[in-house]
């Protein structure tokens with residue numbers, strides 16, 4: 001391989017590494033969003049339990065106030081019953097008193113039920129708060145590791161882009177134009193030939209083309225259009241063919 005071809009092969013490897021890295025970088029915002037979403041769900045759980053507890057408190061205050069009203073009514077009925085003039089009036093007041101007392105028992109039952117609900121809600125709140133607190137720590141650690149990974153990836157990307165610039169400077173403008181055009185439509189612009197086959201599309205080369213490529217001419221594959229090159233430093237070994245194909249020149253999807 002001449003120096004220009006070597007630079008071109010390295011350029012393709014670099015471009016593939018850049019693409020892979022860009023894809024990895026692209027998944028980071030989603031990872032962060034998923035972490036935030038998990039946390040938001042648990043915050044909502046805490047808020048919901050707190051709100052339900054406040055509602056129970058409001059209900060209980062209302063019941064307390066109703067209870068006082070009825071107790072005052074009973075006091076008033078008792079005062080009135082000491083000054084009634086007829087039996088009928090007396091019985092009417094007694095009836096009011098027992099009705100009010102029944103009402104008090106009903107309210108007290110509701111208060112008890114409310115206290116049980118509050119207790120359950122308090123437990124729920126404590127559990128939700130604990131989960132949130134535990135998960136907040138985990139999320140902070142995960143976010144930090146995502147941030148560090150992101151920094152690392154940006155550094156690698158900068159280095160790869162520097163390699164790319166350096167390698168492109170070693171290749172002629174006309175070859176770069178063809179390289180960019182084919183890479184744009186095929187994903188990869190270069191395909192290695194081995195055993196008289198294009199490893200980009202697996203098609204067999206005509207003997208004349210095979211000979212030209214072996215002598216170092218950069219010619220397009222008649223089937224896939226990729227620029228073919230022969231690597232005389234890699235000894236041909238049919239057993240290696242699928243692995244080499246996978247690593248260096250992926251077939252079309």
Ligand SMILES: [Zn+2]
Nearest residue numbers: 198201221224
């Ligand atoms: Zn091909």
